[in-house]
Amino acid sequence: MGGTDGEFGLPRSRAANERLHALVPGGAHTYAKGDDQYPEGLAPVITHGRGAHVWDVDGNRYVEYGSGLRSVSLGHAHPRVVEAVRREIERGGNFVRPSVVEVEAAERFLATVPTAEMVKFAKNGSDATTAAVRLARAVTGRARVALCADHPFFSVDDWFIGTTPMSAGIPETDLTVTFPYGDLAATEDLLARHEGEIACLVLEPATHAEPPPGYLAGLRALADRHGCVLVFDEMITGFRWSEAGAQGLYGVVPDLSTFGKALGNGFAVSALAGRRELMERGGLRHSGERVFLLSTTHGAETHALAAAMAVQTAYTEEGVTARLHALGERLAAGVREAASGMGVGDHVLVRGRASNLVFATLDGDGRPSQEYRTLFLRRLLAGGVLAPSFVVSAALDDADIERTVDAVAQACAVYRKALDAGDPTPWMGGRAVRPVFRRLA
Template identity: 60%
Template sequence: MSPLDPYFDRFATSRAHQARAHRLIPGGAHTYAKGDDQMPEWMPVVVDRGEGAHVWDLDGNRFIEYGQGLRAVTLGHAEPRVVAAAVRQMERGTNFSRPARVELEAAEAFLDLVGAECVKFCKDGSSATTAAVKVARAATGRDTVAMCGDHPFLSQDDWFIGTTPMDAGIPQAVKDLTVAFPYGDLGALVDVLDAHRPACVIMEAVRDESDPTDYLRACIAACRERGVVFVLDEMITGFRWSARGAQGLFGLDPDLSTFGKALANGHSVSALAGRRDLMAAGGLDTDADRVFLLSSTHGAETHGLAAAVETMRIARAEDVEGQLMRQGARLREGVAEVVRQSGAEGFVGTAGRDCNLVFYTRDPDGAASQPYRTLFLQELTRRGVLAPSFVITTAHTDPVIDETVEAVAGALAVYVRALDAGTTDGFLLGRPVQPVFRKKAGTVWTSVSRSGGDGAVSAHPRIRATPQDS
């Protein structure tokens, strides 16, 4: 009997679904980070529904899910109060030919919480960061963008994607307008500022769990001395690290900042916020040349903004950031203990702030390894844990975390055997997962079918898988 046999039945409906999806949707998903090349090959896991910390796939398998919605969910899936707020607003209408009442309500709630002067809402983080770049260019009369090259994703738009291996279709002239600097090296940033005179610097607040306060304040000061707009990307830190984002946590005053992901607990709402004198370029009370700032048919859908208002209310009232830190710490400590017991110290572990944990996987030589990452994902999925990261929500209660740690312990038993063998061969079913950005697809998506009476399997090439993106 083939070792793959259990997966024919357990994931059969998801596999059939993805075979159809790849014929109609490039990459089989509308978000690269959710592509099949990011999961073990025989475990595609197409989600049917979610509740709290759990999701159920098309085959009825239940999983504890981490990284919910690429960090967009902090309160758990289908949080009843957020759902009720969205439904109440949907019953009143979702889109009109004039501004809706909830637009001002959401703006007042957001600005009161974050502390900025003006805000424009939109549907995705890329639109917000690209609008920030446009505002900075208009304000300074300069074209170049300076971005932190150590942060993995800032936008799907050309000014950023042109800096990645997935730069096909982007003119060289556009690529030349973006320069990078390393995180944590103030001197390197100053060199970039003086050599390129950029319109703006855009970066996330943090790279690891260390305190970045002094460094970030020095970055802001260096920008202000040179008339450069400082843009803080709060897509991850906002409403996860703190209800006020990193700027509130570390006492920062960026010129512009961008929020999204957890702002509406998974509903599609993002924001560009900042100084009134900069944001006014997109308004009606300015003598300057007008900036087409943010404007889309669905940019202020009422139910999304209503969900954001309720999510912000909960964040303010219930110490969401504290819950995320406490539960994340419980998970981190539990994982560390079973790693120690298994003898896998130095090969598997967690990194990052407790509210935003990721894990690392290393091969017998101690090098970061995609095959060993895939093996770890495979064994967690086998045990009912879907964990591209260990990013937590308030719905991850003590029993959920304890169940997760038990699954990690089981996965580690297999992982250690593969370390002892010096290879994942014989342990990993199928090809490894792929990195976020790569020049070529490089893998073949396969459809698996039984062949003959002995349980053998055959893999049939269908479509080249697409690379991952955040």
């Protein structure tokens, strides 16, 4: 596909989006997939995907990045995963008692993430992370939760969403406090101000930048000193940093951790894992007060657990994490070269670990700009690249990277024109893309 601004359009996708909005609040089941995240009239509605490519209802094929909000790291319809799922579906998916697949999946997960001693599976990350918070409150007898203010999302539940601009419908509470990433002194000050009140520290162990030297170990020491639970949200870092997550890569063991996204390669499976002493409080083999940890009808569907085991096998046998890093490094170098060649190297930036790249679009004054992001996304789509981020999947090949870099170069040429004009509006094609967390629709 391709074409100029005047030629490129998605009439069938636009019509499908209207149907979605008439029936589904927000037009999508995840806010980050909403059409407000894309240029006006250019939000593709997908029919299918294979490998690193997806097709929309208009018949266009795209090289796709950030697949399934970072969940599809092996590529769509990965044969090993599909076969594992097909095999279990034919044997039944949900029973009145645990399936043998549940113990096999637990054994496999704990062998992959040896820093944990017990695991409980669920369907989405929010449930797992909220369960970690509930467990931390139960074992400490404390109510306050301290979460990292620099990380965008932890849960759909009140303890987190109440801290965002989309807090409508949530009773006011002061039980959630925040700390900045990378600043041990500020975190220690927070713990001292709320001495004996904070149940847990919740954070992604790594983000778009590497943890400062000694930071994670310092947090571990602070949590121990102040008697609170250290929770690592490994939804993104799990598998993409290493098979054992960031905790495996950096060698710092949390009390509890949560995994999802890449764990199922698009199938719904998440995990809460951690120390036996804590996790067993949600079980039957202790004499203390019971914790309603996780109890989900579909949390242990056999096909999803089979998908998770197949993903773990693929990562360990095929060297997927190393491949993701190599692909990301190649892509980042190409994008930076293209941006620099078009004179916008200071305005189109690629950031993050190679396996988890994002891009920033800056205006003429070097400030983040949704208007320039809109222009950039519009030109990428016209070039056959669907890229809300530059998060790679292992299914990409050299031709995909080359096609992406070519599309970036074309986008950067238009970006340069907009910078020279001092106004991106003529190249936006309508309203600017919008942040997910905003108070008004």
